[in-house]
Amino acid sequence: MVNLSTQIGNITLSNPVMPGSGTFGEGMAQVIDITKLGGVVTKTITRDVRQGNPPPRVAELRESTLFSIGIPSNGSDDYINSTVPFYLPYGVPIIASISADTVEDFHELAAQISVPGVSAIEINVSCPNLKKDGEAFGMSAESTYEVMKAVKAATKTPCWTKLTPNVGNVSEVAIASEEAGADALVVANAILGMAIDTSTRTPRVANLMGGLTGNACKPINLRMAYQCVQAVDIPVIGCGGISTTEDALEYLIAGCAAIQVGTANFLSPNTMLTIIEGLKEYCKARDIQAISEVVGSLQPYSSEKLPISAGL
Numbered sequence: 001m002v003n004l005s006t007q008i009g010n011i012t013l014s015n016p017v018m019p020g021s022g023t024f025g026e027g028m029a030q031v032i033d034i035t036k037l038g039g040v041v042t043k044t045i046t047r048d049v050r051q052g053n054p055p056p057r058v059a060e061l062r063e064s065t066l067f068s069i070g071i072p073s074n075g076s077d078d079y080i081n082s083t084v085p086f087y088l089p090y091g092v093p094i095i096a097s098i099s100a101d102t103v104e105d106f107h108e109l110a111a112q113i114s115v116p117g118v119s120a121i122e123i124n125v126s127c128p129n130l131k132k133d134g135e136a137f138g139m140s141a142e143s144t145y146e147v148m149k150a151v152k153a154a155t156k157t158p159c160w161t162k163l164t165p166n167v168g169n170v171s172e173v174a175i176a177s178e179e180a181g182a183d184a185l186v187v188a189n190a191i192l193g194m195a196i197d198t199s200t201r202t203p204r205v206a207n208l209m210g211g212l213t214g215n216a217c218k219p220i221n222l223r224m225a226y227q228c229v230q231a232v233d234i235p236v237i238g239c240g241g242i243s244t245t246e247d248a249l250e251y252l253i254a255g256c257a258a259i260q261v262g263t264a265n266f267l268s269p270n271t272m273l274t275i276i277e278g279l280k281e282y283c284k285a286r287d288i289q290a291i292s293e294v295v296g297s298l299q300p301y302s303s304e305k306l307p308i309s310a311g312l
Contacts, residue, residue: 002283003290004276006038006257008235009158009183011093011119013038013258015279016291017248017272020239020262021097021122021162022069026086031269036276039093041260042083044124046073046099047109059195059204064217065263066195068210071099071127076112084117093119095160099127103150111154121157123147123182126164126189126211138164138189141176148180160237162186163228165217170224171231184235186260187225191217213263217241222250229255229296243271245278255296 004015015038022043034040052072059066074082079096087094096118100106110121125138125147137143144161151159161177163170165188174185190211195204203209221240229236235258238251243264251259264271279291288294 002280002288003292004038004279004283006291006295008120008160008237008257011039011158013093015276016252016256016258017276017279018095018237018258018260019265019272020260021124023262023265026083028265028269029090032273034087034090035092036273037092038258038276039095039119040087040090041095041097041122042079042087044071044073044097044099045076045079045109045113046071047076047105047112049073049075049078053205053207056205057207057210059210061195061212061214062216064212064214065266066193066205066210066212067190068205068207070207073099076109079113080115084115088117095120095122097122097124097162099124101127103146106147107150107154110151110157110159114155114157118157120160120183121151121155122160122162122186123151124162124189126162126166136164136166138162138173139167141172144173145176145180148177148182152181158183160184160186163188163224165189165221165224165240166192171227174228174231174236178232178234182234184237184257185228185232186237186239187228187256188221188240190240191220213240215241215243218247218250222254225251225256226254226298242275243267245275245282248275248279249282249294252291252294253296253298255298257295 006016018039021041050073053070161182190213193212194209218241225238236256237258238256239260248259
């Protein structure tokens with residue numbers, strides 16, 4: 001029996017596979033066995049009800065998808081009264097993802113949703129900071145520190161920072177988040193992008209720009225996850241372009257303690273369960289007793305491991 005359990009701070013996950021925020025909802029219970037997941041990261045919420053961006057919100061591209069959803073939300077009260085009670089019977093850790101426009105709002109929302117049943121709070125610092133001309137909190141180490149410091153002062157619930165890839169030095173932001181008290185990092189959110197319909201000469205999404213996700217993003221997010229693993233001592237959860245067991249293994253080998261599956265859930269609801277079974281088979285085939293033996297097992301490149309081509 002392979003031990004797939006992993007530790008994120010003081011939270012034990014039965015396996016390292018979770019959905020990314022916004023890619024999993026209550027309706028999935030009709031399709032997959034939620035009890036088999038390592039945890040459930042719920043859709044990002046805000047304190048107040050929000051409608052999100054106008055349509056079109058999604059554009060399918062080659063090897064990627066451009067999303068401009070705008071974080072529609074039923075508000076924090078609905079989350080506490082409906083979402084948390086729905087997932088509680090499944091017995092898996094519930095991770096609440098939150099977004100806010102100001103540091104003060106992050107503080108108040110974190111305090112409000114720190115209710116029994118919520119195992120951790122994922123802080124989405126990719127949202128715009130209204131006090132800094134709309135620049136995303138996560139694009140600045142200083143702003144990220146301020147948010148996480150405020151959140152940690154508001155709750156005893158473990159807090160994970162979901163970093164943005166739209167930053168020059170992700171390690172600086174990761175370190176700032178750790179110094180502010182973050183219990184884990186999620187690396188990373190969607191890459192800012194845009195697409196144009198050449199027949200109409202208009203944007204493919206109504207909001208002009210959106211978050212690019214899917215397979216094309218994996219090399220970038222994987223690189224950032226590895227850099228964060230090297231920069232901090234807290235657990236790193238990798239996400240971005242994961243749709244197969246091999247994708248998940250790349251993040252784990254790079255040092256991530258767990259992974260999140262996002263866009264692939266829309267294409268196949270069983271993706272996460274397939275990955276979990278794939279991790280078991282990978283370990284069995286190599287006589288690996290626990291997935292922890294895989295985490296951080298990246299080896300340095302060596303030409304001696306490569307076959308020598310004839311004639312060279």
